[in-house]
Amino acid sequence: MPTSTVEQYIKTIYQQEERCAHDIVPMKQLSEAMGVTPGTATAMVKHLAERKLIRYEPRKGVRLTAGGRELALIMVRRHRLIETFLENVLGYDLSEVHEDAEQLEHAVSDKFIERIDAYLGFPPADPHGDPIPSAEGHIARRDSVPLDHCETGDSIRVARLRNDDPAFLLLMKEQRLTPGEVFVVIDKNETAGTMTVQHNARTRKTNTPFTISMGNSTRIMVEPTGEQ
């Protein structure tokens, strides 16, 4: 049985592989993502390699083995189902779900997770819009693009918010920039490094435009609505 520390390292390596074009993950990146000193990460990485959960290339970095990916997807499934439960059932705010899920994911049994899944009606995605892997380890690939790839006039739907910072998520909630919501890009100012979007709601009169930095907009994944 993996310890919760091992679980957390493996999940983190998976996430870093996703972020950086599924290349090898360097030690600095891993140690920073784990919040430990580089030496600690090196020691753990050797242990994970012995356990055959990763392949470790000294002085280069690490990547998951098939077995490591399997464990990572189990952890991602747990995390996302727990987040969905916290928001949908217990009424947590979007900005609060991550912190608690980060702990609970290491304490729940398979039985618990499968029952939660059924209770929620087998949701395809978590509150951030991230797809929930199946119990067998299959994960849906959804082709969304970062908001900064869009142009003025584009009609878009928010797909995922790839940032766990509560302050960021609180702001997104305030501006209704949450998964499923439809917007139009009304301005893209490369010089200023900002994008301005406007909510498409017909039920509200106050569709005040909202301006966001280009940096933050890379964390908002969107897909075209198909409408012009």
Added chain:
Amino acid sequence: MPTSTVEQYIKTIYQQEERCAHDIVPMKQLSEAMGVTPGTATAMVKHLAERKLIRYEPRKGVRLTAGGRELALIMVRRHRLIETFLENVLGYDLSEVHEDAEQLEHAVSDKFIERIDAYLGFPPADPHGDPIPSAEGHIARRDSVPLDHCETGDSIRVARLRNDDPAFLLLMKEQRLTPGEVFVVIDKNETAGTMTVQHNARTRKTNTPFTISMGNSTRIMVEPTGEQ
């Protein structure tokens, strides 16, 4: 912040104090209840005494301080609310709730517990009939007696099942000997060391009597129905 090991020791000491007429808990009893060697328990007990969670009398045993009792009641509250959630919401069997609660109680946040409490409608007792302490650490005292204190002819209601063994609980469920159910003692055989009870249901025809050993009957806490 106490580690989950510290939490578990404190909760266990509380339970052993309850069992044995709130006297001092000897080291052997503690080490057996924790499933560790006596030396391990001695080392931990010194640590808990430094933390002012217990008072430790060498060669005698331990007892909780006010602070220790406070932590213990927090853990008991968590455990019982989680058990209630697992049975009432996720459909766990009575015999399955304990194992998962034993892990989850160390991973949940205060926010999680208060939301679960509200979601369940502030239940007074868990599925075993054990009272749930309030968030402020108050616990209801219910004066129930062990089944073996009853006499032939007594009409009784099951209050609590003080045994976490899944096999025992499975049997109790089968015989409908669960909290709230009403029975009549139809025989008490001191020589054979058995008691026989019969379910009071009017909706069923098959009220076959059920015989249980005196030893097991001490784990079934009951209260008189008031009817003759």
Added chain:
DNA sequence: GATATAATTTTGATTAATCAAAATATATTA
């Protein structure tokens, strides 16, 4: 290409939790 900078690994130490087995104290029994 030599040197400065950055990343990585190694070394030595620490903390929490545990066990096995030896030592000691207490309780029971003859």
Added chain:
DNA sequence: TAATATATTTTGATTAATCAAAATTATATC
């Protein structure tokens, strides 16, 4: 009371996870 049994503590060792700081290697810069 003396001998025996039981409970408890002590000692020495182990495992997992971590840090600080020194040593090493790779990368970038001049």
